[in-house]
Amino acid sequence: xxxxxxxxxxxxxxxxxxxxxxxxxxxxxxxxxxxxxxxxxxxxxxxxxxxxxxxxxxxxxxxxxxxxxxxxxxxxxxxxxxxxxxxxxxxxxxxxxxxxxxxxxxxxxxxxxxxxxxxxxxxxxxxxxxxxxxxxxxxxxxxxxxxxxxxxxxxxxxxxxxxxxxxxxxxxxxxxxxxxxxxxxxxxxxxxxxxxxxxxxxxxxxxxxxxxxxxxxxxxxxxxxxxxxxxxxxxxxxxxxxxxxxxxxxxxxxxxxxxxxxxxxxx
Numbered sequence: 001x002x003x004x005x006x007x008x009x010x011x012x013x014x015x016x017x018x019x020x021x022x023x024x025x026x027x028x029x030x031x032x033x034x035x036x037x038x039x040x041x042x043x044x045x046x047x048x049x050x051x052x053x054x055x056x057x058x059x060x061x062x063x064x065x066x067x068x069x070x071x072x073x074x075x076x077x078x079x080x081x082x083x084x085x086x087x088x089x090x091x092x093x094x095x096x097x098x099x100x101x102x103x104x105x106x107x108x109x110x111x112x113x114x115x116x117x118x119x120x121x122x123x124x125x126x127x128x129x130x131x132x133x134x135x136x137x138x139x140x141x142x143x144x145x146x147x148x149x150x151x152x153x154x155x156x157x158x159x160x161x162x163x164x165x166x167x168x169x170x171x172x173x174x175x176x177x178x179x180x181x182x183x184x185x186x187x188x189x190x191x192x193x194x195x196x197x198x199x200x201x202x203x204x205x206x207x208x209x210x211x212x213x214x215x216x217x218x219x220x221x222x223x224x225x226x227x228x229x230x231x232x233x234x235x236x237x238x239x240x241x242x243x244x245x246x247x248x249x250x251x252x253x254x255x256x257x258x259x260x261x262x263x264x265x266x267x
Contacts, residue, residue, distance in 0.1 A: 015039075015053050015109040025213040025260075028138070030146045031153075032215045035068040036075060038149075040142050041113075048087045048116040048141055050079055058110050060098060072112060079114055082148045086188045089116035136206075139264055143209035147189040147223040150211070158182055159189050160222050160254075162210045162261035163197070163239075165229040169265065170241040171258050172229070178254045179239070180222070189223055200237050203230040208264035210257045226261030 010017065018027040018039060028040040030050070041049040052075050054068050061069070080092055093115040097104035147159060158180045163172035172179065181196040183189060190206050197204055204227050211224035247255060 013057060013109050014106055015111065016057055019053075019055060023213045024215045025142070025146075025209055028142055029215055030142065031075070031149050033071050033075060035065075036072050038075060038079065040138060040145065042138070044138075045093075045113075045115050046117065046121065047136065048083050048089070048145065050083070050114045050145070052076060052079070052112040052114065054110060057108070059108055061096070061110065064110070076112065076114065078152070082145065082152065083114070083116050085186070086144050086148050086190070087116050090119050091117040093117060139208035140206045143206055143225050144188065144190045146209045146211070146215075147225055150221065150223045151183065151189055154221070156183070156223055158222060159193060160211075160224040160257065161193055161197075162224065162226040162257050163201070163204070163229055164207070164226065164261060164265065165201070165241060169228075169262065170243050171247060171261075172239045173242050173250070174239055176249070177251060178224075178257060190225060193225060193227065197227075200239065201229045204228070205230070207261065210261040210264070213260075224257050226257075226264055228265070 018029060019037060021027040021029075024030075024032070028042060029037055030040060031038040035056070036052055036054045039051050039053060041051055052072050054064055054072065056064065056068060058064060064072075076094060080094075083089055083092070093113065096110065096112050098107075098110070100107045150156065151159070161179045161181055163179070164170070165172055174180075181193050184192045184195070187195075193206075194204055207226040207228050209224070210226040212221055242250070247258060250258065
């Protein structure tokens, strides 16, 4: 469980700092559009709490041009569809707190909240000022959502998977490289992955995103998730387990994904 509360303010504008970052994974940015970006809330009110943020540093919707307003509206519709598929949520709170008097935590840079809701969860408003208990780590939530968004953008039909198994962790390979899983229509990427491996591993959990850190890509990039296999495995079946000395045989792209996956369990 992750207990999430507040934190000391950083220098400058939080959103402008994230926008200028070259590592979207570390910044929790799941998508960059032409005039707005989408970021996972570091201190979420609920699992999957996203914010749609204009690039422009403005305080009020009246300061946004028509193109930015249209893009933010379109992103909102796409994101609610993605979140329903990823999280099986029953509804959403969507809105803005405009100005400090309205409760905006970062009043100087306008942002819109998209908060997934489930029947029977805590009421939205009391959560705003309290600590929240989340069912999974932010890195796992980020990986699930980012994989789903990239699948939609590029119409991807496969996902690459870094499965870490054993202690110290080795990397599961299929033939000469990392396993690639065919995605099921209308099923979340992470659910397709767990389903595909259900007969090979007793217990699997999503760790993090292991694809390219930057969302600013010039073309399709296969979504890549890292997972951790728990418990003793009597047999890997069609798979092999690579240790440190053997990973040089992987492609450069696969090696980079493994490095990112291993880093996610060291944080």
